[in-house]
Amino acid sequence: MTPTPINLQHKLSLFTDQWSPKIIAQIDDYQFKLAKLQGDFVWHSHPETDEAFIVLAGQMRIDFRDGDVELHVGEMLVVPKGVEHKPCADSECHVMILVHEGTVNTGDAPENNLTADAGAWTD
Amino acid sequence: MTPTPINLQHKLSLFTDQWSPKIIAQIDDYQFKLAKLQGDFVWHSHPETDEAFIVLAGQMRIDFRDGDVELHVGEMLVVPKGVEHKPCADSECHVMILVHEGTVNTGDAPENNLTADAGAWTD
Numbered sequence: 001m002t003p004t005p006i007n008l009q010h011k012l013s014l015f016t017d018q019w020s021p022k023i024i025a026q027i028d029d030y031q032f033k034l035a036k037l038q039g040d041f042v043w044h045s046h047p048e049t050d051e052a053f054i055v056l057a058g059q060m061r062i063d064f065r066d067g068d069v070e071l072h073v074g075e076m077l078v079v080p081k082g083v084e085h086k087p088c089a090d091s092e093c094h095v096m097i098l099v100h101e102g103t104v105n106t107g108d109a110p111e112n113n114l115t116a117d118a119g120a121w122t123d
Numbered sequence: 124m125t126p127t128p129i130n131l132q133h134k135l136s137l138f139t140d141q142w143s144p145k146i147i148a149q150i151d152d153y154q155f156k157l158a159k160l161q162g163d164f165v166w167h168s169h170p171e172t173d174e175a176f177i178v179l180a181g182q183m184r185i186d187f188r189d190g191d192v193e194l195h196v197g198e199m200l201v202v203p204k205g206v207e208h209k210p211c212a213d214s215e216c217h218v219m220i221l222v223h224e225g226t227v228n229t230g231d232a233p234e235n236n237l238t239a240d241a242g243a244w245t246d
């Protein structure tokens with residue numbers, strides 16, 4: 001059976017909730033997720049996995065304890081495991097995220113109202 | 124030290140060789156690579172790693188033994204480990220690839236004129 005192509009815009013059209021990454025594909029033990037971000041997230045880190053952000057639409061900022069990084073459409077960033085960061089977006093930003101399977105979006109922060117289901121697929 | 128953003132278009136502007144994936148980022152044991160594809164590649168598989176293709180510009184086709192898949196800009200596909208496939212592109216296509224570090228582009232095919240340096244970074 002041939003694998004099925006995944007259309008990123010179509011997958012983005014299937015949900016509207018923000019800060020709630022949806023899994024769209026899995027490669028070995030890692031998962032590609034799509035998320036819509038707006039406002040400020042919480043400070044957190046992922047002790048067990050690096051995390052890649054790829055901006056598909058809009059722009060975002062990732063705050064680190066020693067500086068901020070602006071990310072525009074067509075740009076990506078890898079947050080090393082264990083490094084505290086806080087994603088933010090003034091307007092809604094669409095991103096693709098790559099992390100180890102089972103990674104909770106709020107990482108090591110206490111569970112809060114932004115903590116999402118780490119196993120949520122788009123379909 | 125804050126991580127550095129990676130601009131995909133800028134990275135693509137740094138090389139012209141086709142079928143020669145360049146590493147642009149690493150997340151744990153996996154590497155994001157950019158490649159420019161045109162023409163027919165060779166049949167091969169990667170016994171040890173799934174492989175993700177994300178089309179950034181143009182379109183490509185991935186032939187499988189039991190069917191072909193067309194991939195357009197904004198679409199992605201995961202080729203499961205061990206599955207024979209042959210990428211093709213009528214016109215130059217720009218893709219981002221994610222594979223386990225050290226993965227050779229021609230996989231289990233005998234080394235040939237399309238076999239590239241698995242550790243080549245863009246900069």
